Amino acid sequence: MTDFSATRALFDLPPDLIYLDGNSLGPLPKAAPARMEQAMREEWGAMLIGGWNKAGWMEQPRALGDRIGRLIGAEPGHTVVGDxxxxxxxxxxxxxVEMRPDRRVILSDTGNFPSDLYMAEGLIRMLGGRHELRLVDPEAVEDAITEELAAILITEVDYRTGRRHDMPRLTAKAHAVGALTIWDLAHSAGALPVEVGRGGADFACGCTYKYLNAGPGAPAFIYVAPRHAGRAVPALSGWLGHRAPFAFEPSYRAGDGIDRMRVGTPPVLALAALDAALDVWDTVDMATLRQESLRLTDRFIAGVEAACPELEVVTPREHDRRGSQVSFRHPEGYAAMQALIARGVVGDFRAPDIMRFGVTPLFIDEADIDRAITIIGAVMNERLYDAPLYRTRSAVT
Incomplete structure (x- = not known):
C-alpha cells in the first residue's frame, strides 16, 4: 500500500492552495533544489568537464530511462531520456514509416495533442507529400485501422477531455493488419498503470514535467520494443546516437539498441531534477495510485455536478475510459478558471471551452477535493467570474 500522506509531504506546495494542474505541470519535489545544487556545485563546479565521467552524466539518460521504464511496464534497457x-x-x-515502406497512411485522432499532428505533417512534407495523415474521431479509431496503415499515433489519454483509449486493444488490431503503434504517454506516465511491454507497443514516448513532476521543460523519454531496437532507423542522427560518439567519425553509424534514439547532449541539470522527482515513485504502487485517483475523480465529478449543474462534464464516467483528470465545458470557461485561480483552486483552460482539473493522489486528498467543490460552486453560482480582470487572456492558458 502507498502512504499518500507521506508522498504529499515530499512536495513543496504553497499553503492554502489546491493544486489541480499536475496534469500540466507537476509541483516541485522538495528534494529537487538540493539535488540540482549538488549537480551544479559538486559536479559541474568541482569536476568541470570531468563530470561527464566522474559524475556519470553520459549514462544518466539510460539510467533514468530505466527508472521511468518501471512505471510504464517497459523491459529494462529499452527506454532513454532526452530532448x-x-x-x-x-x-x-x-x-x-521507414519500417513500412509500402504503406502511406498514418492514423491519429482529432483529440490528439496538436504537436503530435504537427510532427506528422512535417514528416510527410519531408517525404515529398506521398503519405497521408488520416484523422478520425477518438471513438472511431478502432474501426479506422486497416491494412493501408503504416502506423497509428495515439495519445492514450486525451489532453482536453481525459478520455482514455484502450491501447492494448488498438495495438492488437493494428498488428493484425501489419501496422505499427506509437503510444504517447504524456497524460499516462505517472497517472495510471501502463504496460507497454505486455500491451505490445512498438514505440512509446512521453514527457516528465506533468505527473512525473520533473519541472518545466523537463526532458522527454522514448521506448522502443526489443524486437525493433536493433532495426529502427534514427531519422534524427545526432552524435550521441552514434555507435562511437567520441570517435568523431565523419559518417553516422547507429548505436546499439535504445542508444540510437539519443540525439543531443544530455541536459544534465534538468536530469538532476528528474532524478530527484523519480525518488518519490520508489514508494508508490501504481495500482493503489490508480484506485485512489478513480475514487477522488468520482467524488469530484459528483460534487461539482451537484453544486453547479451548468458545468457539463466531458470526462468519461466509466473507470476504464478515464485518465486522472476531470474536464468540464462552459462558455465562460476561461474567465471562470481565472476566478478559481484567484481563489486558490488552480486548474487550467483549453480552447474553446474546456476547464481542466488534474487529480494527483500523490499530493491531492479528499479534503482538497471537497474544498475545491465548494469554491467552484460559489464561483459558478454567484457568477464571480463575470469581471473584466478575468477575461484578459495570458499567453499561457
Missing amino acids: TLSIKVFQALAAC
Missing part, C-alpha cells in the same frame, strides 16, 4: 516530446514523437513516427 523534447515532439522530437521523440518525430523519431518514433519516422522509424515506423
Whole structure:
C-alpha cells in the first residue's frame, strides 16, 4: 500500500492552495533544489568537464530511462531520456514509416495533442507529400485501422477531455493488419498503470514535467520494443546516437539498441531534477495510485455536478475510459478558471471551452477535493467570474 500522506509531504506546495494542474505541470519535489545544487556545485563546479565521467552524466539518460521504464511496464534497457516530446514523437513516427515502406497512411485522432499532428505533417512534407495523415474521431479509431496503415499515433489519454483509449486493444488490431503503434504517454506516465511491454507497443514516448513532476521543460523519454531496437532507423542522427560518439567519425553509424534514439547532449541539470522527482515513485504502487485517483475523480465529478449543474462534464464516467483528470465545458470557461485561480483552486483552460482539473493522489486528498467543490460552486453560482480582470487572456492558458 502507498502512504499518500507521506508522498504529499515530499512536495513543496504553497499553503492554502489546491493544486489541480499536475496534469500540466507537476509541483516541485522538495528534494529537487538540493539535488540540482549538488549537480551544479559538486559536479559541474568541482569536476568541470570531468563530470561527464566522474559524475556519470553520459549514462544518466539510460539510467533514468530505466527508472521511468518501471512505471510504464517497459523491459529494462529499452527506454532513454532526452530532448523534447515532439522530437521523440518525430523519431518514433519516422522509424515506423521507414519500417513500412509500402504503406502511406498514418492514423491519429482529432483529440490528439496538436504537436503530435504537427510532427506528422512535417514528416510527410519531408517525404515529398506521398503519405497521408488520416484523422478520425477518438471513438472511431478502432474501426479506422486497416491494412493501408503504416502506423497509428495515439495519445492514450486525451489532453482536453481525459478520455482514455484502450491501447492494448488498438495495438492488437493494428498488428493484425501489419501496422505499427506509437503510444504517447504524456497524460499516462505517472497517472495510471501502463504496460507497454505486455500491451505490445512498438514505440512509446512521453514527457516528465506533468505527473512525473520533473519541472518545466523537463526532458522527454522514448521506448522502443526489443524486437525493433536493433532495426529502427534514427531519422534524427545526432552524435550521441552514434555507435562511437567520441570517435568523431565523419559518417553516422547507429548505436546499439535504445542508444540510437539519443540525439543531443544530455541536459544534465534538468536530469538532476528528474532524478530527484523519480525518488518519490520508489514508494508508490501504481495500482493503489490508480484506485485512489478513480475514487477522488468520482467524488469530484459528483460534487461539482451537484453544486453547479451548468458545468457539463466531458470526462468519461466509466473507470476504464478515464485518465486522472476531470474536464468540464462552459462558455465562460476561461474567465471562470481565472476566478478559481484567484481563489486558490488552480486548474487550467483549453480552447474553446474546456476547464481542466488534474487529480494527483500523490499530493491531492479528499479534503482538497471537497474544498475545491465548494469554491467552484460559489464561483459558478454567484457568477464571480463575470469581471473584466478575468477575461484578459495570458499567453499561457
